[in-house]
Amino acid sequence: MSAATNTSSFDITETYLKFLENDPEITMPVAAIEALVTMLRIKQPSTSSELINLLSDSTNQLKKSVPNAISLSAGCDLFTRFVLRNTHLYSDWESCRKHLVENGQLFLQRAKESREMIAKVGYNFVKDDDVVLVHSYSRVVLNLLHYAKTKFIRFRVFVTEARPDVTGKNGVKMANALKELGIPACLIHDSQVGYVINKVDKVFMGAEGVSESGGIINHVGSYQIGVLAKNANKPLYVVSESHKFVRMFPLAPDDLPIASTDALTFNTDKEIGLSSDLRIDFTPHEYITALISDLGVLTPSAVSEELIKMWYD
Amino acid sequence: MGNAIRWLKQKISQIPIEMSDDDAKVQLNEDIDLFIQEKILYSGKVITQFASGHIQNNSKILTYGHSEVLKKLFKYCAIEENKSFEIYIVDSKPLFEGKKLAKELSSVKNIKCHYNLITSLSSVLERSSIDFCFLGANSMLSNGRLYSRVGTALVAMSSKNKNIPVLVCCESIKFSDKVQLDSVTLNELGDADDMINTKPFNKTGFNLQQYLNKLEAKKLEEQNSTGGKKGQQQQQQSKKEKDDKLLQSSQKNEETLSNWKDYPSLNILNVLYDLTPPEYIQKIITEVGALPPSSVPVILREYKSIT
Numbered sequence A: 001m002s003a004a005t006n007t008s009s010f011d012i013t014e015t016y017l018k019f020l021e022n023d024p025e026i027t028m029p030v031a032a033i034e035a036l037v038t039m040l041r042i043k044q045p046s047t048s049s050e051l052i053n054l055l056s057d058s059t060n061q062l063k064k065s066v067p068n069a070i071s072l073s074a075g076c077d078l079f080t081r082f083v084l085r086n087t088h089l090y091s092d093w094e095s096c097r098k099h100l101v102e103n104g105q106l107f108l109q110r111a112k113e114s115r116e117m118i119a120k121v122g123y124n125f126v127k128d129d130d131v132v133l134v135h136s137y138s139r140v141v142l143n144l145l146h147y148a149k150t151k152f153i154r155f156r157v158f159v160t161e162a163r164p165d166v167t168g169k170n171g172v173k174m175a176n177a178l179k180e181l182g183i184p185a186c187l188i189h190d191s192q193v194g195y196v197i198n199k200v201d202k203v204f205m206g207a208e209g210v211s212e213s214g215g216i217i218n219h220v221g222s223y224q225i226g227v228l229a230k231n232a233n234k235p236l237y238v239v240s241e242s243h244k245f246v247r248m249f250p251l252a253p254d255d256l257p258i259a260s261t262d263a264l265t266f267n268t269d270k271e272i273g274l275s276s277d278l279r280i281d282f283t284p285h286e287y288i289t290a291l292i293s294d295l296g297v298l299t300p301s302a303v304s305e306e307l308i309k310m311w312y313d
Numbered sequence B: 001m002g003n004a005i006r007w008l009k010q011k012i013s014q015i016p017i018e019m020s021d022d023d024a025k026v027q028l029n030e031d032i033d034l035f036i037q038e039k040i041l042y043s044g045k046v047i048t049q050f051a052s053g054h055i056q057n058n059s060k061i062l063t064y065g066h067s068e069v070l071k072k073l074f075k076y077c078a079i080e081e082n083k084s085f086e087i088y089i090v091d092s093k094p095l096f097e098g099k100k101l102a103k104e105l106s107s108v109k110n111i112k113c114h115y116n117l118i119t120s121l122s123s124v125l126e127r128s129s130i131d132f133c134f135l136g137a138n139s140m141l142s143n144g145r146l147y148s149r150v151g152t153a154l155v156a157m158s159s160k161n162k163n164i165p166v167l168v169c170c171e172s173i174k175f176s177d178k179v180q181l182d183s184v185t186l187n188e189l190g191d192a193d194d195m196i197n198t199k200p201f202n203k204t205g206f207n208l209q210q211y212l213n214k215l216e217a218k219k220l221e222e223q224n225s226t227g228g229k230k231g232q233q234q235q236q237q238s239k240k241e242k243d244d245k246l247l248q249s250s251q252k253n254e255e256t257l258s259n260w261k262d263y264p265s266l267n268i269l270n271v272l273y274d275l276t277p278p279e280y281i282q283k284i285i286t287e288v289g290a291l292p293p294s295s296v297p298v299i300l301r302e303y304k305s306i307t
Helices: A010-020 A028-043 A049-063 A072-087 A092-127 A139-150 A171-180 A190-199 A222-231 A301-312 B002-014 B021-051 B068-078 B098-106 B116-126 B153-162 B206-226 B230-255 B292-302
Strands: A129-135 A155-160 A185-188 A200-205 A216-219 A236-239 A280-283 A290-293 A296-298 B062-063 B085-091 B111-117 B132-136 B146-149 B164-169 B273-276 B281-285 B289-291
Touching: A010 A049, A028 A049, A028 A072, A028 A092, A049 A072, A049 A200, A072 A092, A092 A139, A092 A236, A092 A290, A092 A296, A129 A139, A129 A190, A139 A155, A139 A171, A139 A185, A139 A200, A155 A190, A155 A301, A155 B146, A171 A185, A171 A280, A185 A190, A190 A222, A200 A222, A216 A222, A216 B206, A222 A236, A222 A280, A290 A301, A296 A301, A296 B068, A296 B206, A301 B289, A301 B292, B002 B021, B002 B085, B021 B068, B021 B164, B062 B116, B062 B153, B068 B098, B068 B132, B068 B164, B085 B098, B085 B116, B098 B111, B111 B116, B116 B153, B132 B146, B132 B153, B153 B273, B281 B292, B289 B292
Parallel strands: A129 A155, A129 A200, A155 A185, A200 A236, A236 A290, B062 B085, B062 B132, B085 B111, B132 B164, B164 B281
Antiparallel strands: A216 A280, A290 A296, B146 B273, B281 B289
């Protein structure tokens, strides 16, 4: 964390990306919050209104610079909410700022531990001799399955390839990671899910963001798997930390506020190949059986209750 | 409405005993004004902000009856945000509330209005690719059900059937902690005579009226020109007789069932409200944000301390 002492050269996006690089275990919202806390420590705003302005400027900058900003905005909004609630608790500005920075650290600590908590809560969902289906690469799901393995539960995993993907964090990486942990895995194409769904006992999925209705925003292909699972009467469990709950309420996959791409246009030009730009989609809450989070196991309707409590004025 | 009365009673009970009656009245008046501002006027504005994101250029929107909040929303989107869109207004007997909405919205530029009765709802949904269905509320019950004008449930169900998202705009003051499982348990009855004696737009049909007008015009011409041919006159007279008979019979139709009270086994039912189950509603937009219908009791719980 080689933070620049010269405040003018402090770049929030750079700091954020550095955090992501340095710690492979970190999630995007947590990295965002770390960057914001660092910014607070360095820039040292002298009044609360300056603080709030600084925060909103930085969050806007961050959201613009990163292409897939949903879980990022969840983290930023959470931190902003936390700051706004606590600024008026202290009369002395210095102690207020110290308190914010300390609590920021505490929050980060809790967020890092949340994956462990989720594993402890969720491993019971994996029973002996289960066949589990997972979609794309998710560290939380990986952690949960690893914990289940250490509790001597024997199970097998189907992993979807999860195309299209350019970040390298797709099904191939997940399958390799599982095999390294000694969990028998089978890598399948996304189109083979329908064939395989009847052999599967349950589906586990991570999430980039959990919307207010309890639906999830995740790697493209999640919606398809959700519909197939519901049709085959297989439970779908979403595994996600609570800081990914975002104040969004999409009604359909095309209602997501991502930068609209030129994908999905029709033309007669043979040069244009696959529409690989569409990388996330939205799964409505009726396809999700339960949400395993560090707050416990929630039904999709409990998500909005948690969000309301968090944002309660 | 129960919420408002309860709030007022609470305010009254909170007035200190030493305060004089006049002072108390002044303070109460101020409180009531503030209440109206906050809970009703401001809430309407905030709901408009939240909901306007759904209405894009060239959207097609379905709505039922007349709702103040929705009217504000549509006007805001058309005038302030300069979006042009189409609205399908569905209406029903005997109140014909949709007429009011249609009248107000048709004078707004950028809005194209279509007006239908609920009897033609399935045809409307079949032919036009509607994007959203916006509904107003009388109240939201604790089990996520929408208590609104009779006919709302039908519109919501048909929309859900066609995969059209149903959005309800409702201020949080309308949230009630009642639980009701069906529309019959608690409802209001309107005047039964309204169902019988509603006059349609014309006593005679549109084509018939035009024909009659033409006849009148021809008659005037004949009278002005010198000497009409007798044969023509006779033809016209026999036609006129037929028309008079038609008029008489349509008048008689109006009088059918106006003596319904004389028939002991006939009951006319005019219910005013119905209940829409939560599975037909996608999203409820209130001034505290958008929520799924299952979260209504959460809002009541969290915000009860404020009211």
